Amino acid sequence: MKKKMMAVMMVLAMASVSMMGCGTGASGDAAASAKTASTENGSAKEGDVYKVGIVQYVDDASLNQIEAAIEEELAAKGAELGVTFDFADYKYNGQADSTNLNQIATDLVAKDVDVIIPIATPAAMIMQNATEDNQIPVVFSAVSDPVGAGLVESMDAPGANITGTSDALDTNAIMELMLAANPDLKTLGLLYDKSQDGSIGAIEDAKAFCDEHDIAYVEKTGTNNGEISLAADALVAAGVDAVFTPTDNTVMTAELAIYEKFVDAKIPHYTGADSFALNGAFCGYGVNYAELGTATADMVADILVNGAKPETTPVKTLDNGIVTVNTETAKAIGLDYTMFADMAEALVETKTAEEFQ
Template sequence: MKKLFGLVLGTMMSLSVFTGCGTQDDRITVGLVQLVEHTSLDMIRESLVAELEARGYDDSKVKIDYQNAQGDQSNLNSICKKFVGDQVDTIVAIATPSAQAAVAATTDIPIIFSAVTDPVAANLVSDLNKPSGNITGTSDAIPVDQVFELCNELTPEVKKIGFLYTASEVNSQSVIEQAKKFAPEYGFTFEEMTITNTSELQQAAYSLAGKVDAIYTPIDNNIASAMTLLSEVGKESKIPVYVGADSMVMDGAYATVGINYEELGKQTADMVIQVLEGTPISEMPVETLNNFEKVINKTTANKIGAPDHVEGAIIVE
């Protein structure tokens, strides 16, 4: 009986070892963390993954551990700490708070960020051209002055603009500071209003709409995640809502001069591939798209009685 038991136990141990070897995952692991779901960030993620696959980094080579923080900072911190504990090969952080959580979690694992408007103000890098730590990536910095030019072109009757943004978003603060400097050059006065979360957005937007001729909001992740609420206020109040991203126009805002987020995703994927192939972070300057597009929402334009086209613009409905 003892001999039989030993034989069975030995067989089970052999099977266990064999099974363990068969399930070992030798793929590269990419920890992908996204602040919240909204069109801009989703476009980056989807484009990034598609570009990795197109360049040969498909599911057979790369395991992508995608995590969404649902807009919660504590979730971001937990996700990034888990990535570190799992010893992922690189972290991809979409949006400024995601990048800040990642860089706080590790000084060793390479981090590539995307959709960080002002990496210096966010304390991610001190020099865009010479990253000195373990982090670099792509910026979605936007031409605020060009948005104001478009406003004058499409709606010359606008004299006072309401700046609406989330007080805690560093990226939004940076853009609004630029907007304040540019506004007088384009003949605008402005009124400023901040929110702390999306539950305050609708009331704040209605309040602001009653005092201004147009509303401008930057690439604000909080507001972008509830863009339909803001766009409805603009339509009901018959005032244009200018924004910082083409995807926000797709979600109902009136117009923008912004970047293409699918292209930003591809650009971010290229940087991820460089890291996976051994390029040091120190040799990878922060990259920014230089091709900007005018984008107008035709449905919204018709609702507020504003022009639904301009030369060279992309028209969405």
Template sequence: MKNNMVKKLLTLALAGAMTLSLAACGSKSDDSSNDAQQGGDESGKTYKVAIIKQLDHASLDEIANAVAAELDKIAADNGVTIEYDITSGQNDQTILKQLSDQAIADQVDAIIPIATTAAQISALSAEDTKTPVVYAAVSDPEAASLTGIDYVTGTSDALNTSFIMDMMFAQNPDVAKVGLLYSLSEPNSTKPIADAKAYLDTKGIEYVEQTANTNDEVVAAASALIADGVDAVFTPTDNVIMAAELAIYEDLAKAGIPHYTGADSFVRNGAYATCGVNYTDLGAKTADLAYSAITDGMDGMEDYYLMDGGIITVNTDTAAAMSLDYSCFDSMGTVVEVTTTKD
């Protein structure tokens, strides 16, 4: 089974599957904690970890920073030294392979890839050495063929699309046309978009799709949705759109079109609202898992750990610009208010 999974992983990676993952509401919670406190006396030892981001943007940066902070804490708490480097694959599979191959050559004790393609390629690089690969923020590990591999585990942030759509209609029960904005280069967007369509079909609501694979295309797609007169826009955990959010949020807000998304990083960059996991918690959990994998081995570890969601994030700047009262979300979960940042 493991060999079949690795062969399938190779096929997916080489086919150019740029499956990136952000954060979103999950349906199953992970109650494990204090993973980093397991294991025996490791005092005085030194470990090396490679942290490899799929690309640079707010979501993945937050996760990487949280991983690094937790590794520092683990080192201090356990009297060990943890050396780590944070690198970025710049959304390029060739660079990602170079980075993960170099990590193996450097004999790191674990690789922490952030996002799906980074995880897939890191798993391939580690196939011979069985170096632990503990990924962060893969929304669908099974579809990405990252299960059934004994040296691979990590954190998942599966999206609860129906809940986000419920938020959209709680805010405006009269929504008649919804824009679906996403990238065809991200298989992780496939299921949430299909779920959104099914949800809207059930309600008899019209929807318009716009896809994009570059920043310029995202701007053009957003303009097309505005011209189409949509009442709201939905984007899943899509890194291509996330990377361009700062370029589109003002136009959407000026048009009075709230943008509902799959991660709080969108909202911090100007989108209206989301429901998802806390990225800092996800990064810390991933670091804990990595330390456990290094010190205790991976026997008994799960294929992946699904992070609990339920945090509603609203951009108050965007809400004010559109004169939206978001108190309708109070009964749906914990509401966190943020303002627009350029990070």
């Protein structure tokens, strides 16, 4: 009751200041104070407007799919709850540039947004750093290893102003797909960006699997499209039997430019997301990214409208198990994938395109 009385007194006081000539800024602050008080009590009022910052790390099919799903679900949740999630004025794309991302973080803090949604690990890490002092809630999406990246203390209890959804990868399941398609696999290529924190754990898991199964591996990395292209050439020259890439955004942005290198060499490219297969890779394995975006938006609504606390809201993971195969690539390299249907929750077929329809 005291909090509600204080909120009313603040609104009346700020309204009085506004009438004395301080302009619209004061009344806007009063509205924000009233909204904050109601949110802390888990009782948002109909008509409340929440400023939602969305920060996409880079343009690629997976992250674009997540961002679109977040927008769609926030619009639906707003209509359902009688509030408005205003994201149209606070959407950014960092284009894989840390300078851009830091400037975006500064802008969103200055605009006093109610929540920030970073999509992918590098964006999440920068938004976390930018909100340590102001404690703006951060709800990330598509972070493969939130604990390993230092974003949360644990998956069940994040411990700070940050939580979100993870696209954690079952690397061993992908390795088993490789062996099912080619039991004689002798050498595996590992293609990734070593500066992508979300890739490191999966690569280590892949190495451990190779060691256990007496499979040699060749490791090639890059930090931009040109370097990834050269790395792909090197793996082809090394004569690897297959290539593995985890949920790596740098390789994802280069996939359309490199997949034909592997196709021409008859080398299957196994990856950690369906968007790779859409962009020409033989196989993608992992979560449904549209569902991941929807789950992220639901967490945002719960925090802003219902007063859920990020520090005690568990990081959400989705069940892995969806295999996506590019049928054009499979035909070109002459590889049978029918056995995958018995090894996964679902087997989806796709053809090469730039974006999901």
